[in-house]
Amino acid sequence: MSARSFIDTQDFARNHSEIRGELPVSGMERLSDLLADSQGGVRYALRGGSDKDGQLYLEVEISGICQLLCQRCLKAMAYPVTIANRLLLQVEDGLEQMEGDDQPDSIAPNRHLDVAALLEDEVLLSLPIAPRHAEGECVAVYRQADQGGERHPFAALGQLKVIK
Template identity: 30%
Template sequence: MSTDDSQKDAKPLDVRQLSVPLDVRAACRAGEERAGELPLSALSRCRDMAPEDGRLSYRIRFFEGQGVHPLAAEMAIEASLALECARCRETVVQPVASSSRLSFVFSEEQAEHVDAAAEPVILGREGRVKLLDLIEDELLMAVPLMPVHETPCGPIPPDRPYESGQLAEPVDEDGDENPFAALAALKKVPGKE
């Protein structure tokens, strides 16, 4: 993440502090800013994507916005994730970065009326949220749908026929001919469609 003078004022928190519910109203009124790093292994829903010693950088700035839903925040994260390549199924370490604007609301009905440029976050009655949950949600939304290696993947081993596109003809357990084999044979006969 870029460094500037405003980052000096951000309060770094350890993982335990990020798990304590934060009073969103008070944080927005005070214009609080939180930034730091945490191990990816601390995010329970993301552990299987964490490379060894993987870390995530985060920055959250709370503020009072304009309009119907004044409680808001800006969030940015950066991390490198160990994902499965969509081409070769081997591990690819892929950097991800995301930033978004959050709008805090108190009901599903209010969430429906949040500005399209913001992500609604529904708070409980107490108006509190765990920062660790916000960070983890942001990371999950940043995961690419089809991660691939930057360079072309090598050949796919023959012992992985599905990935190579070579599918074996299914055989009935009783040794009977596959009923679709007759259809395939008809398709191959010249002049028949």
């Protein structure tokens, strides 16, 4: 399954269709801009269905690791992405949006929905606004704590890159 696929959301949901695949991070431009590097990819599953009231929906599952930039030390930080979300196929009106987060997420029906763009939107929404390493795990802290003098000053960087 090519990453750049398009679906008719109504048909997709009505037919209870399902597609799965892997999307390279490098293919998601908006996401790549936020990351320390764009290696790797995310696995996804997109399923269509309808609930007991006949409301059509898409279910999105995404998992993978993104190399975010830590806002404290500006080095790579492996961030696990795990998304399982149901998107109702309906035109959202202003009132519903104002009621806040209790409302289920929804997207407007679309005859030619760009699957990769939808997945990228979901990943972007799931990311923390200001990602940071856990306390004491920033690269600068590693280097200060490394009093031995034997290690190359950039050894900690090498270790970070190994993390996938």
